Amino acid sequence: MVNKLLNFFEQLGSGFRARLIKLGAGTRLFFLIIIYSADSFKRIHLTIKEIYFTGVLSLVIIVVSAFFVGMVLGLQGYYTLEKYGSSEAIGVLVALALVRELGPVVTALLFAGRAGTAITAEIGLMKATEQLSAMEMMAVSPVARIIAPRFWAGMISMPILATIFSMVGILGGYVIAVIIIGVDEGAFWSQMQANVDFHNDIVDGAVKSIVFGFACTMIALFEGLDAPPTAEGVSRATTRTVVISSLAVLGLDFVLTSFMFV
Amino acid sequence: MKKNLVSIEKLSFDYGKESLHKDINMEFARGKVSAIMGGSGCGKTTILKLIGGQLVPKSGKVVVDDAVVHEQDRSGIFNLRRKMGMLFQHGALFTDLSVFENVAFPMREHTNLPESIIKDLVLLKLNAVGLRGAHKKMPAELSGGMARRVALARAIALDPDIIMYDEPFAGLDPISMAVICDLIRTLNDALGATSIIVTHDVAETFSFADYVYFLADGVVAAEGSPKELLASKLPFVKQFIHSEKDGPVPFHTDAPSYKSDLGL
Amino acid sequence: MDRIKLDIWVGILVTIGVISLFGLATKVGNLTSNSIKNTYSVIAHFENIGGLKPKAPVKSAGVVVGRVDTIIFDTNAYHAVVKINIDGRYIFPKDTFANIYTAGLLGEQYVALEAGGDLENLVANDRIMQTQDAVVLEKLISQFLYNSASKEE
Numbered sequence: 001m002v003n004k005l006l007n008f009f010e011q012l013g014s015g016f017r018a019r020l021i022k023l024g025a026g027t028r029l030f031f032l033i034i035i036y037s038a039d040s041f042k043r044i045h046l047t048i049k050e051i052y053f054t055g056v057l058s059l060v061i062i063v064v065s066a067f068f069v070g071m072v073l074g075l076q077g078y079y080t081l082e083k084y085g086s087s088e089a090i091g092v093l094v095a096l097a098l099v100r101e102l103g104p105v106v107t108a109l110l111f112a113g114r115a116g117t118a119i120t121a122e123i124g125l126m127k128a129t130e131q132l133s134a135m136e137m138m139a140v141s142p143v144a145r146i147i148a149p150r151f152w153a154g155m156i157s158m159p160i161l162a163t164i165f166s167m168v169g170i171l172g173g174y175v176i177a178v179i180i181i182g183v184d185e186g187a188f189w190s191q192m193q194a195n196v197d198f199h200n201d202i203v204d205g206a207v208k209s210i211v212f213g214f215a216c217t218m219i220a221l222f223e224g225l226d227a228p229p230t231a232e233g234v235s236r237a238t239t240r241t242v243v244i245s246s247l248a249v250l251g252l253d254f255v256l257t258s259f260m261f262v
Numbered sequence: 263m264k265k266n267l268v269s270i271e272k273l274s275f276d277y278g279k280e281s282l283h284k285d286i287n288m289e290f291a292r293g294k295v296s297a298i299m300g301g302s303g304c305g306k307t308t309i310l311k312l313i314g315g316q317l318v319p320k321s322g323k324v325v326v327d328d329a330v331v332h333e334q335d336r337s338g339i340f341n342l343r344r345k346m347g348m349l350f351q352h353g354a355l356f357t358d359l360s361v362f363e364n365v366a367f368p369m370r371e372h373t374n375l376p377e378s379i380i381k382d383l384v385l386l387k388l389n390a391v392g393l394r395g396a397h398k399k400m401p402a403e404l405s406g407g408m409a410r411r412v413a414l415a416r417a418i419a420l421d422p423d424i425i426m427y428d429e430p431f432a433g434l435d436p437i438s439m440a441v442i443c444d445l446i447r448t449l450n451d452a453l454g455a456t457s458i459i460v461t462h463d464v465a466e467t468f469s470f471a472d473y474v475y476f477l478a479d480g481v482v483a484a485e486g487s488p489k490e491l492l493a494s495k496l497p498f499v500k501q502f503i504h505s506e507k508d509g510p511v512p513f514h515t516d517a518p519s520y521k522s523d524l525g526l
Numbered sequence: 527m528d529r530i531k532l533d534i535w536v537g538i539l540v541t542i543g544v545i546s547l548f549g550l551a552t553k554v555g556n557l558t559s560n561s562i563k564n565t566y567s568v569i570a571h572f573e574n575i576g577g578l579k580p581k582a583p584v585k586s587a588g589v590v591v592g593r594v595d596t597i598i599f600d601t602n603a604y605h606a607v608v609k610i611n612i613d614g615r616y617i618f619p620k621d622t623f624a625n626i627y628t629a630g631l632l633g634e635q636y637v638a639l640e641a642g643g644d645l646e647n648l649v650a651n652d653r654i655m656q657t658q659d660a661v662v663l664e665k666l667i668s669q670f671l672y673n674s675a676s677k678e679e
Contacts, residue, residue: 045529048536056535059542099550126357134354134413137314139343140371160543167546189553202550 026222029143033151033221036144046149047156054115054150055157059164061110066165069106070172073097077173078181090183091192094173099196099205100261103166105253108212111158112245116220119150120241123224124234147225151217158213159206166205204260211252216245267292267424267456268313272322275308282308284480285322290473295450295457297467299502300477306460307351309477310426313458314346315339326424344372347417348426353409355401361388361412362397368419387415390452391445407438411445418449425450427459431466439463443470464503468492476502564614566650567595570624570637572606576660577635578626584610586639591616594637610637612648619644620652626660635660 040047077093123146126132132142170192177183196202220241227237270288274281282305290296298306311317312324315331324331326342334342355364365384369375375383388394391411401409410430417425427446431439447470450457461467467474468488476484476491476499484491484499491499500506507513517523572578575597584592592612600607612618621642628635639654648654 045532048529049532051536051539052532056539059539129352129357130350130354131356133316134348134350135356136316137343137346137348138368138371139340140368145371157539160539163543163546163550167549170550193553198551 022222022226025226026218029147029222029225030218032143033148036141037148037152039144040148040152046145047152050149050153051157053118054111054153055160058111058114058157058161061114062107062161062165063168065106065110066103066168067172069102069165070094070098070169070174071176073102073169074173074176074181078177078183087183088187089191090173090177091188092195094177095170095192095196096201098166098169098173099201101205101253101257103169104162104205104208104212105249107162107165107209108158108216108249109246111154111161111213112216112220112249113242115154115157116216116241116245117238119154119217119220120224120227120238121234123147123150123221124227124229124237127225127227128229128231128234147221151221154217154220155210155213158216159209162209162212163206200261204256207260208253208256211256212249215248215252219245219248265291267327268458269325270309270312270322271325273312273319273324274321275305275312275317275319277308281320282480283319283477286477286480286482288475288482288485290456290458292456293450293454294472295447295459295470297459297461297471297474298477299460299462299464299467299474300483301462301502304477305480306462306477307428310348310428310458310460313424313426314348315342344420345423346426347420347422347424349410349414349417349428349430351429351432352406353401353413355404355409355413355416357401359401360397361393361399361401361404364401364412365397365416365419368416372420383419384415387419388412390418390449391415392441407434407441410434410438410442414442414445414449418453421453421455423455425453425455425457427457427461429461430459431461431463439466446470464505468503565592565611566614567609567611568648568650568652568654570608570610570654570657571600571603572608572626572657572659574659574662575606575608575635576626576628576662578608578637578660579635582634582636584612584637584639586616586618586641591639608637612639617647620646620648621656622648622654623656623658624654625658628661 073094074090077097078087078090081087081089081093123132126146132146135142135145174188178185178188223237223241223244227233266289268290270286273283273286273288275283288298288309298309300306308317312319313326313331315334318332323333327345329338329342331339331342355361356367359367362384365387366380369380369383385394385397388397391414393408393411393415396404396408396412401412404412414430425446430442430446434442443466446457446459449455459467459471468491471488473487474485474491475482478498484494484496486494492503494500494503501508578594578597580594580597582594583590584594592610595609595611597606597608599605608624610624618639619642621644623640623642625638625640626635627638642656
C-alpha cells in the first residue's frame, strides 16, 4: 500500500521533471529559431511555401466553421435575448463573442488540429527518415531551413485566419438574424458599431490570436522534433500536439481575458 | 600533406549507461576506401556520426584534416562538413523535392552558381550514378536502389574529400549491390576522395575495399587489408568472414539457466 | 508546387485577411467614428466621478462630441480633475454644464454637456465651471431614508 503511494509520487515527480525538461528544451528551440530566422525572411519563398501549407489549406475549414459558429450564435443568442426584449442586441452579442473569444480561440483549436498535426507529422517523419540528419551533415542548419520558416508561417497565418473567422462568423450571424429571422438590419449593425470598440475588442482579439499562434506553432514544432523516430512515436507526437495546444490555448485564453477585458 | 585525412585517437563513447567504444584508434588514409565492419549494434554508425560532429566523444578525439572535430565552433564544423558527403542508410532524400532538386540542394545552399551551371552539374552527377533520365521524378516514385543512387549523387554534389556510407548495401538486390560497389570504387578514385564504409556485407566489401576495421565489444577486434583478414586466424574474424552461426559472438544472449526459466 | 501558384494563393489569403480586418474595423467596430482629428481639451472639476473612465464618451444632446482624456486627483483641493477632448467642430459656451450620467439603467458612465447661454465660448485649456457629480447609489439611498424618516416626523 505504502509502496503504491510512493510509486504514485515517484511517477508524479518524474513526470513533472520530464515536463520541466521539455519546457526548457522548448524554450531553447525558440531561441534557436530566433537566431536562425534570417533565412526565413531573406529567402522569403521558404516562408511563403509554409504559409500556403498552414494558412491557405486551413481556409476551408476556418471559413465553414466560422459560418456555422456565427449562425449558431445568432440562433441561440436571438432566442435568449428575445426573452428580455433585447433581440436588437443580437448584433452586439455575435460580434463581441466572436471578436473577443470565439474568433481567436476556435481558430487556434482548429489550427492546432489541422496545421499543427501536419507540422508535427511532417517534422517527425523527416527526423525518422534521417532527412534532418542528412541536412545537418550537408552543413545546412535544419532549424534555419525547415523549422524557422514554419514558425513564422504559423505566426503570420494565425492572426489572419482568426480575423477571417470573426468576419465570416459575423456574416453568419447576420444571415440568420437579419435575413432569416428578420431582425432589423440597421439595428443589427448600428448597435454593433456602438458597442464594439476597435482598440479594446478587435485589437485585443488580434493580440490573443498572435499569442495562440505562437503557442500552437511552437508546440507543433517541438513535438515533431522530439518525437521518437518510429511510426508509433510520430503518431503519439501528433496526438500530443493537439492535446497540449488545446490546453495551452484555453489556459492562455483565460489569462489573457482576465487582464484584457476585466 | 598528412597521410591520414581522418584519424580517431583513443576514442571512448557511450550512450548514457553502456559504453559503446573503449579507447579505440583508427586511421583512414587519403584516397583509400576503408570499411568498418562488425555485428549489429556495435557502434559502427556512431563512428560516422562522431566524424561528422553530430556526436561528441566522451574522451579521446576525432581529427579530420588536422582539426579536432568536437573542438570546432559553428563555422569550423560548417567548413568540415562542406568537405564531407554522407550517404544514409535509406537514402534520406528530401521527400518534398524532386530528384533534380535533391541533388541541386547542396549546390544551391553553399554556392552562388547560376542556374544553368547548377543544371549541368546536377545532370553530370546523376549521369555518374546512371540516373540522369530520372531527374524529374519524386523520391516516392523511386525504388530503394535508385533512391540510394540519387542520394549518392547528392553526397558527391560538391566533390567532397570524405565520402561516408552508412550500410550502403542493406536491402539491395544483387544487381543494385554490384552497381553500388562499382560506384563506390570508381567515384573514390575519380574524385581522389577518402571513402569510409560502414557495413556488415563481407563479400561485396572485401572485393573493393583497401583496408578493413572490425569492431566488437567496443574495441577494434581486427584490422588489415582484405587479403590479410581472409588469412587471419582470429576466431572473431573467422566467424564473421565465414558466416558461422556460433563462435566468439555467441548465439545465445545471456540468460539464466534453461532449467530455471522453465520452472523445473 | 511551383512558386507562382504558391505566391498567388498566399496573396489571396493575405488579401482576404486584410479585407476581413478592414471589415471588422469599419463595419463592426467604431474606428471611423473614433478618429476625431481636431480636438481641443477642456478641464472640469468633480467632487465624485463615480465610475467614469478615460475614453468614456462625452455627449451633448445624446450625440458623441468628444472623449474623456485623463482623470487625475488634485491633492490641493481634493477633487477629481477630468480632462476631456472635444471635437473641434463643436463649440460650447463658457457656462456649459458638465454632468456625469449613466447610459441606460446600469450602463457605462459618460460626461454630458448641456450648453448654457454665454456669449463667450470655451477655448482650449479652459475650465468648465458648472459641474454635477455622478450619482452615488449609497448617497441616494441614505438621502431617500433621510427623507422618508423626516416625513414620518
